[in-house]
Amino acid sequence: MSAADLITVKNLHFTFPTGRKVLNGVDLYLRSGERLALMGANGAGKSSLLHCLMGLVTAENGEIAILGSRCETESEFRAIRGRVGLLFQDSDDQLFCPTVLEDVMFGPLNLGQSRDDARKVALKTLSDLGLDGFENRITYQLSGGEKRLVALATVLSMSPEILLLDEPTNGLDADVEKRLIEILRSLPQAMLIISHDRQFLEQVATRSVRLQDGIISQA
Numbered sequence: 001m002s003a004a005d006l007i008t009v010k011n012l013h014f015t016f017p018t019g020r021k022v023l024n025g026v027d028l029y030l031r032s033g034e035r036l037a038l039m040g041a042n043g044a045g046k047s048s049l050l051h052c053l054m055g056l057v058t059a060e061n062g063e064i065a066i067l068g069s070r071c072e073t074e075s076e077f078r079a080i081r082g083r084v085g086l087l088f089q090d091s092d093d094q095l096f097c098p099t100v101l102e103d104v105m106f107g108p109l110n111l112g113q114s115r116d117d118a119r120k121v122a123l124k125t126l127s128d129l130g131l132d133g134f135e136n137r138i139t140y141q142l143s144g145g146e147k148r149l150v151a152l153a154t155v156l157s158m159s160p161e162i163l164l165l166d167e168p169t170n171g172l173d174a175d176v177e178k179r180l181i182e183i184l185r186s187l188p189q190a191m192l193i194i195s196h197d198r199q200f201l202e203q204v205a206t207r208s209v210r211l212q213d214g215i216i217s218q219a
């Protein structure tokens with residue numbers, strides 16, 4: 001690990017209130033320019049690890065530093081949340097507005113942009129993802145794959161400095177997955193990507209690690 005790490009995790013432990021322990025001393029780093037694949041079996045704790053990184057659940061032990069700031073308290077996590085974009089595993093956790101445009105504008109508005117600027121950035125982000133003409137679609141009526149791309153648009157419209165992507169290819173057909181691969185490869189942000197799609201990871205990831213038995217090993 002080095003001072004140049006965008007994310008540094010040391011000896012992280014996390015247990016659900018039910019007593020299920022999923023992280024048992026995780027060490028991890030993400031550096032500028034990396035697209036890091038986080039692999040592991042179903043239930044290994046990959047999503048839980050991303051949730052710890054965003055402060056959505058509280059680790060009982062260990063250290064998290066993001067973009068040079070130590071994150072432990074809610075106010076410390078709040079300070080970095082606008083700079084880190086999390087694509088949830090389930091698109092329905094990400095989309096809560098009646099229309100696509102409102103959902104994609106929500107983040108930029110929340111970051112203090114004017115309605116005009118938020119609209120412009122939302123329309124550009126949708127266009128970049130091949131979603132021209134989707135702006136007035138009713139979010140809950142979208143197909144699973146369409147929702148996946150709109151959910152990604154809600155993340156990218158905030159121009160986060162780091163991307164945490166939880167199974168981004170879920171529900172995408174082969175052509176759309178191919179487009180997503182090109183998009184992710186063209187983005188400047190470092191990213192941590194959870195996926196069970198080996199072909200996808202082979203084309204996108206610059207490094208891979210595996211979460212198993214609560215710890216990280218080389219994949």
Ligand SMILES: Nc1ncnc2c1ncn2[C@@H]1O[C@H](COP(=O)(O)OP(=O)(O)OP(=O)(O)O)[C@@H](O)[C@H]1O
Binds near residue numbers: 046
């Ligand atoms: N709220 C909860 N309370 C108790 N246990 C939970 C809770 N949420 C998840 N778990 C359990 O914690 C474990 C880790 O879940 P997590 O979703 O982090 O795994 P994952 O590696 O992302 O799995 P997958 O690849 O299937 O998405 C699983 O066994 C899951 O059933």
